[in-house]
Amino acid sequence: MDAESTRVSTPTVARASTWRRWLLRYEVLLLAVLVVEWLLFYHFGTTTNRRGVTVGFGTLDRQFDILRHSCEIGLLALALTPVILTGGIDLSVGSLLGLCAVVFGGLTHVLGLPLPVAAVVTLLVGAAAGGINAGLICQLRLPPLIVTLGTYSLFRGLAEAFTRGSVTYSDFPASFLTLGQGRWAGIPVQAWVFLIVAVGVWVWVHRTFSGRAFRVIGFSPEGARYAGVGVRGQLTAAYVAAGVIAALAALVYSSRLGQAKADAGLGYELFAITAVVLGGTSIFGGRGTVTGTLLGVAAIAVLKNGLATLPVVMRMNAAEELAGLLTGALLLAALAAGKLAERWRRSSAG
Amino acid sequence: MNRWIRELSVLGVLALLLAYLAWRAPAFFQLQPLLSLLAREAPSLVVACGVAMVILVRQIDISVGSQFSVCSVVAGVLAAAGWPLAAVVPVALLAGGSLGLVNGLLVAWLGLPSIVVTLATLVALRQGLNLVRQGEFVNLPERIQWLGLPQAQGQWLLITGAVALLALLAWGLRHLAVGRWVYAVGSDAEAARLAGIRPRVVTLATFVLMGALTGIAAVMNVVQSPQVQPLTGSGLELKAIAAAVVGGVAISGGRGTLWGVLAGLLLLACISPAMVHLRIDAYWEKAIQGLIILAAVMVEGVRQRRNHGR
Amino acid sequence: MPLRFVASLLLVSLGASLGWGAADSKLMVALLPKSKGNAYFISCKAGSERAARDLGVELLFDGPVDSNAAKQNEIVENWITLGVDVIAVAAENREGISTALRKARSQGIQVVTFDADAMPDARSFFVNQATPQGIGEALMDEAARLCGGEGEFAIICATLTAGNQREWQREIERRRQDRYPGMKLVGVRPCDDLKDRAQSEATALMSAHPKLRLIMAICSPAVPGAAEAVKQAGKKGAVRVVGLGLPNENRRYVKEGVTDTVILWKTEDLGYLTVQAAVALARGELKPGASSFKAGSLGEFRVEGDNILLGKPFLFTRENIDQFDF
Known part of the structure; x- marks a missing residue:
């Protein structure tokens, strides 16, 4: 929506209508949805239990839990934003999370490498895996959907093969567990990690040449080539970065659960893609913002965790199913609303 | 000859695998287990045909697995309630068709991206079914299994039925005007529109057809055992898409044949039993599947590059 | 506008504090x-x-x-x-x-x-x-009893990664080594908790291992799946089925004599x-x-x-x- 509105707006547009345009911006609408969601859950999901303690959605603990539980999916969504901006997709990030978790576990437990070394090697493995995707997509010009469908299976398969499916690495030292379970300055440690990555990706996408190149490639790869954009280099960077961030998510995941196993991150790619698309990034590429992705992640996380705090839902014992249903509905509604708003804007402009 | 090169190359790989099996594990070629394997894959073939046609019009449907589960449970519950099969089949067809209609309307009329629409319906249908059934099996009456026929006849009927359906669709795609519309819309929707085709109608019809095929496939699966598990069909979307792609259907639309899909599905279906026969540990299975998908698309990529080079 | 927003926020928090509360x-x-x-x-x-x-x-x-x-x-x-x-x-x-x-x-x-x-x-x-030990012993004892202490058997499990499944397999193997060296495990196949896939896996196992005497299904959807495969292969009695499951899902196979024993804690x-x-x-x-x-x-x-x-x-x-x- 971002590129759309900037292209349409001209200096002659009156001030009042600029306001309206701003209000109709997708991110603002999504923010409104998020606020409404939050207030509803705050209202209906906060209770005082019989020990006289305020519990539920409205507590700080609860809010921190939401942060902690959505960190890995949030990281994957950030990783996918540049990729989807280029008109590509990466279905393999969830499997790569699993593979990296197992690699990290193996490096620390089997080879006995010190933690920092193991962590760096894990990130490198993530980069290499992203490089495989990038190589197949850029060098052989294969469709990203199919390439990453293949590596989705391949990475998970390698994780299972390495561990023969069964080995679970646990007993990590306390210093490592801090990453996923501790707090720093009163806030969960992984929230800081997430913040740093979010700022990094935001700057990359919105303040550098690469960011513009992603959009141009997404609009028209051919046009990008004529405009002098190094398409291969930019695409490679996007997929390799996705691999590195997925590896980072694997570290956070292993630390939060205190275990590394081949099934880590199973199905996370779907949540991450959902968050990116809900955030207003076009699945065809060329259009989208990091802010939108962050809002998308937040909207889904609040919905999922908020539902679980509602007494009614708890008594139904169906938080996960309801969250799935509502996320699907929210995604469709958001897309349809965006489409209708666009049509309306076009017809009122013309 | 050159036209069928993609299909033939998949068949070649399949032939290699079968030849290796014939050498190392001849026990693979026994009638009953093979018949059983093919009958079990017959519903997947029907679903894969539907998915391939959706890909041909340059869309995708990742909600087939959930659609399949819903149709299976609907068919199962009705059959368990004593409905005759003649009444269950149309209802399953209708159920699948209307699920396809929902996807199709959102994609064709609102112009929403199909991968996102069907991602949403994938999750919503699966979780909705979980909410309603809580994983409980449906027990079917005895007469439903094998459509009341002896087992071997029932299996043959399912296999020939699926292949006949595929042949019919493949013939229609090639020789009927409607079939050519599918390719036209998939290659270039705008050009198709200028040529007097209505891309929206074609897209919508393809989604509805895919849903209906999924409904048929669900019944073909239900009649093979006396119980329906609501989880059935989870992961089917990946299998169907992989079969189409390995079989040479271009994900960018407009290119590929259903015979290729048949070859692709046969190849994928043989991997798992082949590993059992070759005594390879199950841990390697997913990795090998991934490699085969990658190898198939790499062949395609290399070939295209060479053609471009000329 | 901001005022109204603050007011509604206040109202909401007031509602929350009165809210659901310690009703019961x-x-x-x-x-x-x-x-x-x-x-x-x-x-x-x-x-x-x-x-x-x-x-x-x-x-x-x-x-x-x-x-x-x-x-x-x-x-x-x-x-x-x-x-x-x-x-x-x-x-x-x-x-x-x-x-x-x-x-x-x-x-x-x-x-x-x-x-x-x-x-x-x-x-x-x-x-x-x-205890995993209890499960492993019960399954292995029953399997050995049905096979007369010797022969090939195979296991169908849920996934390769599920923790309890791995633990049970370890205990089954331990019991086999201790008591039934004549029994030979020829394959372990996952079925992703899908009955249909368990059926396909059982079919493949039976054709790949003609001397197979027994299939042990250690996740509940796999028991009826394996039984259906044995029934369709016409190997009722030749290939036995035991597993962990529920009576209702297995009743028809137990009564037909395809599945011999379903083991479960009450x-x-x-x-x-x-x-x-x-x-x-x-x-x-x-x-x-x-x-x-x-x-x-x-x-x-x-x-x-x-x-x-x-x-x-x-x-x-x-x-x-x-x-x-x-």
Whole structure:
């Protein structure tokens, strides 16, 4: 929506209508949805239990839990934003999370490498895996959907093969567990990690040449080539970065659960893609913002965790199913609303 | 000859695998287990045909697995309630068709991206079914299994039925005007529109057809055992898409044949039993599947590059 | 506009403080299965609901749809913030869940485990129906009995990564080495908890291993799947089927003689006993060091250390399966 509105707006547009345009911006609408969601859950999901303690959605603990539980999916969504901006997709990030978790576990437990070394090697493995995707997509010009469908299976398969499916690495030292379970300055440690990555990706996408190149490639790869954009280099960077961030998510995941196993991150790619698309990034590429992705992640996380705090839902014992249903509905509604708003804007402009 | 090169190359790989099996594990070629394997894959073939046609019009449907589960449970519950099969089949067809209609309307009329629409319906249908059934099996009456026929006849009927359906669709795609519309819309929707085709109608019809095929496939699966598990069909979307792609259907639309899909599905279906026969540990299975998908698309990529080079 | 916003915010927080609140003072017990769609835990639920009715407590029963350690942690943390009184957990991942359970205990919530234990310092009691050892021995003993102590057999499991499945396989193997060296394990295949896939896998196993005498299905959807494959292959009696499952899902195969034995703890009793123990713990009636425990209509149970023992597994066979409906 971002590129759309900037292209349409001209200096002659009156001030009042600029306001309206701003209000109709997708991110603002999504923010409104998020606020409404939050207030509803705050209202209906906060209770005082019989020990006289305020519990539920409205507590700080609860809010921190939401942060902690959505960190890995949030990281994957950030990783996918540049990729989807280029008109590509990466279905393999969830499997790569699993593979990296197992690699990290193996490096620390089997080879006995010190933690920092193991962590760096894990990130490198993530980069290499992203490089495989990038190589197949850029060098052989294969469709990203199919390439990453293949590596989705391949990475998970390698994780299972390495561990023969069964080995679970646990007993990590306390210093490592801090990453996923501790707090720093009163806030969960992984929230800081997430913040740093979010700022990094935001700057990359919105303040550098690469960011513009992603959009141009997404609009028209051919046009990008004529405009002098190094398409291969930019695409490679996007997929390799996705691999590195997925590896980072694997570290956070292993630390939060205190275990590394081949099934880590199973199905996370779907949540991450959902968050990116809900955030207003076009699945065809060329259009989208990091802010939108962050809002998308937040909207889904609040919905999922908020539902679980509602007494009614708890008594139904169906938080996960309801969250799935509502996320699907929210995604469709958001897309349809965006489409209708666009049509309306076009017809009122013309 | 050159036209069928993609299909033939998949068949070649399949032939290699079968030849290796014939050498190392001849026990693979026994009638009953093979018949059983093919009958079990017959519903997947029907679903894969539907998915391939959706890909041909340059869309995708990742909600087939959930659609399949819903149709299976609907068919199962009705059959368990004593409905005759003649009444269950149309209802399953209708159920699948209307699920396809929902996807199709959102994609064709609102112009929403199909991968996102069907991602949403994938999750919503699966979780909705979980909410309603809580994983409980449906027990079917005895007469439903094998459509009341002896087992071997029932299996043959399912296999020939699926292949006949595929042949019919493949013939229609090639020789009927409607079939050519599918390719036209998939290659270039705008050009198709200028040529007097209505891309929206074609897209919508393809989604509805895919849903209906999924409904048929669900019944073909239900009649093979006396119980329906609501989880059935989870992961089917990946299998169907992989079969189409390995079989040479271009994900960018407009290119590929259903015979290729048949070859692709046969190849994928043989991997798992082949590993059992070759005594390879199950841990390697997913990795090998991934490699085969990658190898198939790499062949395609290399070939295209060479053609471009000329 | 901002004013109105602040006003509504105030109103909302006011509503929240009055809100749902401490309306009922019933004891709240929360039960967390490994996966709630699994028939095994569905029948656990029936028993736990009966106990909750008997005792007049409120029962929450929620878990992942698939066996998923990360989701289990999230659910426990939800319950901590809700402020339930007792949490009973069937742990998918021993270490993973223990962090969350310790947190619950530090906030005054009582914790017991059932079905699969967490770390001992993360709970007060473990309602022990099914040590992996017990399961492994029961399955292997029954398999060896049916095969006369020698022959090839194969295992169909849920996934290659599920923790309990791996543990059972280790115990099965240990028992085989100790007692039945004549039995030979020729293959382990996963079925992703899908009955249809279990059927395909069983078909492939039978054709690849012509001397196969028995299929052991160690996840509940795999038992009817394997039985259907044996039936379709016409190998009833030649290839035996044993497994862990529920009577209702396997009744027709047991009666036809395709499946010989379905092994299960009386899962309803497990659910009942768990809730009884949880409530007794919360009310201070069950204390560490107790040597026996009286659980409502089920009578006395032995307590060994901090394990409450449910007793031996139950073998459902052709003769007795009609007495059960779950």
